[in-house]
Amino acid sequence: MAKLMDVAQVIRSKNSGPFELTFDIIFRTQEDFEDFTSRKILCPELLCKLYHITKDQVLGIIEFPQAKAVKATIVCPWASGAIGERDVYGAQQHAPLMELEI
Amino acid sequence: MKEYRILSPTGIVGYGFPAASFEEGVRRCPDLIACDGGSTDPGPYYLGSGNCFTDRTAVKRDMEMMLLAARKLDIPLVIGTAGGSGAKPHVEREIGVIREIAKEHALSFRMTVIWADFEKSYLIDKMNEGKIHPLGPVPEITREDIESSTNIVAQMGNGPIMKALSEGADVVLCGRCYDPAAFAAPPIMKGYDPGLAIHLGKVLECAAIAATPGSGRDCMMGYLGEDYFRVEPLNPIRKCTPLSISAHTLYEKSNPYLLPGPDGVLDLRGCTFTEDGERGCRVTGSKLDTSGVRTVKLEGTKCLGYRTLSIAGNRDPVFIAHLDEVLENVKAQTAENFAGRDISYELNYIVYGRDGVMGALEPKTEITSHEIGIVIDVVGRTQEEANAVCSVARSAMLHYGYEGRIATAGNLAFPFSPSDIKAGAVYGFSVYHLLETEGETHLFPSEKMVFKAGEEI
Numbered sequence: 001m002a003k004l005m006d007v008a009q010v011i012r013s014k015n016s017g018p019f020e021l022t023f024d025i026i027f028r029t030q031e032d033f034e035d036f037t038s039r040k041i042l043c044p045e046l047l048c049k050l051y052h053i054t055k056d057q058v059l060g061i062i063e064f065p066q067a068k069a070v071k072a073t074i075v076c077p078w079a080s081g082a083i084g085e086r087d088v089y090g091a092q093q094h095a096p097l098m099e100l101e102i
Numbered sequence: 103m104k105e106y107r108i109l110s111p112t113g114i115v116g117y118g119f120p121a122a123s124f125e126e127g128v129r130r131c132p133d134l135i136a137c138d139g140g141s142t143d144p145g146p147y148y149l150g151s152g153n154c155f156t157d158r159t160a161v162k163r164d165m166e167m168m169l170l171a172a173r174k175l176d177i178p179l180v181i182g183t184a185g186g187s188g189a190k191p192h193v194e195r196e197i198g199v200i201r202e203i204a205k206e207h208a209l210s211f212r213m214t215v216i217w218a219d220f221e222k223s224y225l226i227d228k229m230n231e232g233k234i235h236p237l238g239p240v241p242e243i244t245r246e247d248i249e250s251s252t253n254i255v256a257q258m259g260n261g262p263i264m265k266a267l268s269e270g271a272d273v274v275l276c277g278r279c280y281d282p283a284a285f286a287a288p289p290i291m292k293g294y295d296p297g298l299a300i301h302l303g304k305v306l307e308c309a310a311i312a313a314t315p316g317s318g319r320d321c322m323m324g325y326l327g328e329d330y331f332r333v334e335p336l337n338p339i340r341k342c343t344p345l346s347i348s349a350h351t352l353y354e355k356s357n358p359y360l361l362p363g364p365d366g367v368l369d370l371r372g373c374t375f376t377e378d379g380e381r382g383c384r385v386t387g388s389k390l391d392t393s394g395v396r397t398v399k400l401e402g403t404k405c406l407g408y409r410t411l412s413i414a415g416n417r418d419p420v421f422i423a424h425l426d427e428v429l430e431n432v433k434a435q436t437a438e439n440f441a442g443r444d445i446s447y448e449l450n451y452i453v454y455g456r457d458g459v460m461g462a463l464e465p466k467t468e469i470t471s472h473e474i475g476i477v478i479d480v481v482g483r484t485q486e487e488a489n490a491v492c493s494v495a496r497s498a499m500l501h502y503g504y505e506g507r508i509a510t511a512g513n514l515a516f517p518f519s520p521s522d523i524k525a526g527a528v529y530g531f532s533v534y535h536l537l538e539t540e541g542e543t544h545l546f547p548s549e550k551m552v553f554k555a556g557e558e559i
Contacts, residue, residue, distance in 0.1 A: 010349065016356045018142060018531045019239050024352045026345075051463045059239070064358045066375060067348040073356040075239045077463055081145035082530050083406060083481050084450045086461045088145040096465050 005098040007032040010069075015090035018080035020059060022073040022090075023097060033068040041102055042070055050096040053077070103328040106289040107132045110306035113318035115139040115164050115181060115196075116156030119309070123321040123336040128171050130323055130336075135172045136284040137164070138307040139196070139276075140183030142401060143354075150252045150403035150529030152191030158199065165196070166203045169273065173209055178267060180274045180284040182307070188218050188278030189253035196275060197551075201558065208556035211273055214266035215549045218255040218277030220400065222248050225537070233538040237399060238356075240534050247532045251402035254533055258398070259364030260296075261543035263287035269550070277546070278401065280363050281307040289326050300368050301388035302331040304361070305350060312350035313340040334382035341381035348375045364399070364542055366392035398542050402533030407448075407481040409525040410488035412496045414514035417473040421513055424504040425453070425474070428513070432502060436495045445482070447491045452477040476514070481528050492522050 005011060010026035025042070027033035036042070044058040057075040064071060078085040087093060109132035112119040116139075144155040154161075165181075172179035185192025197215060204211070225248050228234050234243050248254065255278035264287045266274045276284065282303025289299045302324045305312050310320035313335040321336040333342050351370055352358045361368040369389045378384035416422065429451050436449060455474035457464035478495050482488035500514045539545060552559050 014354045015143065016354050017238060018146070018534060019237075020356055022354065022356055024349070026349050026352075050465060052465070053463075059356065062357060062359070064348070064352060066373065067345060067352060067358075069349060069352055069358075071352050071356075071358060077461065079146075079531055080142070081147060081403075081528075083448050083528065084461075084479075086452065086459055089143055092459050093463060095460075096463075 001101045003098065004100040004102050007036070007102070011094050011097050013090055013093035015076060015080055016073060019076050020073055021076045021093060022071060023094060024069060024071050025097065026067055026069040030068060033065070036102065037063050037070060042072055047072060047074060050100070106134070106292060106294055106326040108285055108289070108302070108306060108324040108326070109135045110285065110309045110322045110324065111135065111137055111168055112164060112321070113138065113309045113311060114141065114156060116161035117319040118160060118164060119319050119321050120337060121167070124167060124171070126336045127321045127323055128175065132175065132177060132323070134178050134180065134285070134288045135168050136180040136182070136288070136306070137168060138182045138281050138284060140186040140188055140192070140278070144186070146403035146529040146531045149187040149189060149255070149401060150405060151527060152189065152253065154186040154192050154195055156186050158195065161196065162199050162203065165199055169200065169203055169209070170207060172273070173211055178272060178274065178288055180263060180276070180288060182276050182279035182281060182284035184275050184277060187253070187255070188276065189255050190217065190219050193217065193275065193277050200273070200275065204553045205556040210554050212271050213273040213275060213551045213553065214269065214271035215275045215551065216258060216262045216266060216277055216546050217549070218258055218279065218546055220254045220256055222251070222254065225254065225400070228537055234400070235536045235538070237534050237536050243533060243535050248402070250404040251532045252404060254400060254402035256398040256400045256537060256545065257364060258546045259283050259542055260287035260290055261541065262546040262548065264291045265543055266548055267291055271550070282363070285324070294326050295329070296365065297368060297388040297390035298329070298331050299326060300363065300365065300390060301370065301385065302326055302333070304368070305333050305347060308350070308353070310335050310337065310340055311353070312347055313342050314346040315340060316346070330384055330386045332378045332382050332384045334378070342383040344375035344377060344383055347383040347385065364397065366390045367394060396539050396541065397536040398539055398545065400533050400535045400537050402531070403529040404532040406528045406530045407483055408485040408488045409479065409481050409528045410485070410492040410522055411480065411525055412478040412492055412522045413475070413518070414516050414521070415473060415475050416513060416515065418509050418513070420506050420508055421504065422469055422474060424506070425456070425469070428499065428502050428504050432495055432498045435498045436491060439494050440491070445487055445491070447480055447482040447487060449491060449495055450479045452479060485524055485526070489522065489524060496521060
C-alpha cells in the first residue's frame with residue numbers, strides 16, 4: 001500500500017506560535033490532492049490516533065487547493081520552551097504522517 | 103502607479119546573505135530595504151533573559167551592508183523586531199551596533215527607535231477592564247502572569263513605522279514588530295493597497311524561504327503595483343513559482359486563508375498566484391479586512407527556575423531492555439535522597455532512540471536501536487539545587503544494578519567531562535494574549551537620534 005510520503009512533496013510540522021503545532025501536506029499532483037481530500041483521510045480521528053491526542057486538541061483541518069495542500073493544527077503538547085519539552089520549533093513532529101498508509 | 107521595489111536581504115538580521123545576491127538587489131534600485139530581526143521560534147528564553155539569539159558579529163555584518171546600501175541609495179531602512187525578541191535590552195544592543203557602523207563609516211542619517219515594551223501597571227489596568235484575551239489554547243491572563251514576567255512586549259503594526267517615516271526617519275529600528283509591517287508600512291504610506299502590501303510583507307519577511315530551493319539567508323525582491331505584487335529571488339539558482347509562494351502562505355500559520363494582525367485580518371481567499379517571467383511569481387486578490395476589533399499581540403516570559411543537565415549514551419542490550427525500570431527507580435532514589443529537606447525540582451529524562459523527539463506523541467513503543475542517548479534534565483529553584491539533584495540522579499543511573507546486569511563497571515557513556523552542564527535560567531511563556539486597542543500608534547513610544555558624519559548629535 002502507498003504511503004503518504006510517496007505522493008506528497010512536502011510533509012512538515014512547525015509551531016504556529018508557542019502553543020499550536022501545525023502540519024502541512026503538499027501534494028505533487030492535482031489527482032493525488034483530490035484523491036486524498038475526497039476520501040477525507042486526514043480527519044480528527046486520524047490525528048487522535050497518530051498523535052495520542054483527544055478530539056478537543058484538534059484545532060482545525062483546512063484544504064488549500066491553490067497549493068494542492070492540506071493543513072491540520074493541534075494544540076501543542078508542550079508550550080515552546082516549557083520544562084519537559086522536546087522540540088522548541090516543532091519541526092520534527094511530522095514522521096507519523098509520512099508513514100501513513102493511504 | 104509606479105512599482106514600489108523592496109529588497110529583503112535575509113530572513114533574520116544576523117542570518118547572513120550572499121553578497122552577490124545583495125548587490126543584484128541594490129542594482130535594481132529598491133525604494134526600501136527592510137529586514138525582520140526576530141521571532142519567538144527559538145523559544146521563551148531570549149525574551150525573558152534579555153539575551154539575543156542572533157550573534158552580534160553576524161548582525162553587524164548584515165546591518166553594515168544594509169545601512170551602507172540604504173544611505174548610498176538614500177532610501178529608508180526598516181528593521182523589525184530588533185535583537186531577536188524586540189524588548190529594550192535587545193533593541194539597545196542593535197542601537198550599539200548601528201552607532202559603531204555610523205562612526206566607522208562617518209555616516210549621516212536620522213534614526214527613529216520604536217520601543218515595544220509594556221508597563222505592567224498599564225497591562226493590569228487593561229486586564230481589569232477586560233481588554234486582554236487569550237490567543238489560542240492559553241489560559242486567561244492573571245495578575246501573577248503579568249507581575250512575574252521579566253519583559254512584556256507587543257507586536258506593533260504599520261502605524262508607528264509610518265509615523266516615524268513621515269517625521270523624516272531614514273532608519274527605523276523597531277522593537278517587537280508584526281513581521282510584515284517593516285515591509286508593508288512604507289508602501290502603504292505612499293498609497294499602495296494595504297492588503298497586497300501586507301501579503302507581500304508576509305512573503306518577504308522570510309526572504310528566500312518562499313523560493314525553490316528555499317533559503318532563510320538569501321535575498322528576495324518584491325515589486326508592489328496598484329493591484330498585484332511580484333516576487334523574485336535575487337540568486338539565479340532559485341526561483342519563485344505559484345506553488346512555492348502559495349505554499350509559503352501555509353507556513354507556520356494555523357489558517358492559511360485568514361491571517362490576523364495588528365492592522366486587521368489579511369484575507370487570502372480570493373488570491374491568484376501565477377508565473378511571472380522566468381523566476382518570478384505574481385499575486386493578486388489579497389485583501390485587508392479592518393472591520394473587526396483592533397488588537398496587538400502581547401508576549402511575555404518568566405523565569406521558571408535553573409537547569410542542570412547531563413548527556414550520556416548506553417549501548418548495552420540488557421540495560422536497554424530494563425530501561426523503564428532503571429529510569430523510574432533512579433527518580434525514586436533521587437527523591438528519597440533529598441526527602442525531608444527543603445528542596446524542590448523537576449527531573450525529566452529525554453531518551454533518544456526511544457521517544458526523544460516526540461515524547462508522549464510518539465506512536466512507536468519499541469526501541470529498535472542498538473544504542474540510546476539519555477538526557478537527564480533537572481530544573482530547580484536555584485542553580486545549586488539543580489546541580490545537586492542532577493549529580494545524584496546521574497551517579498545513581500551510572501551505577502544502578504538492574505536485574506541480569508553483565509556490564510558492571512558503569513551504565514553510562516559520558517561524551518564530556520564535566521558530565522553535568524549548568525544551563526542557567528529557564529524561561530517559559532507567561533503572556534501570549536491579545537490586547538484590544540483603539541489604534542496602536544500611541545502605545546509604542548519612539549525616540550529620535552541624529553547622526554552627522556558618524557557622531558550622534
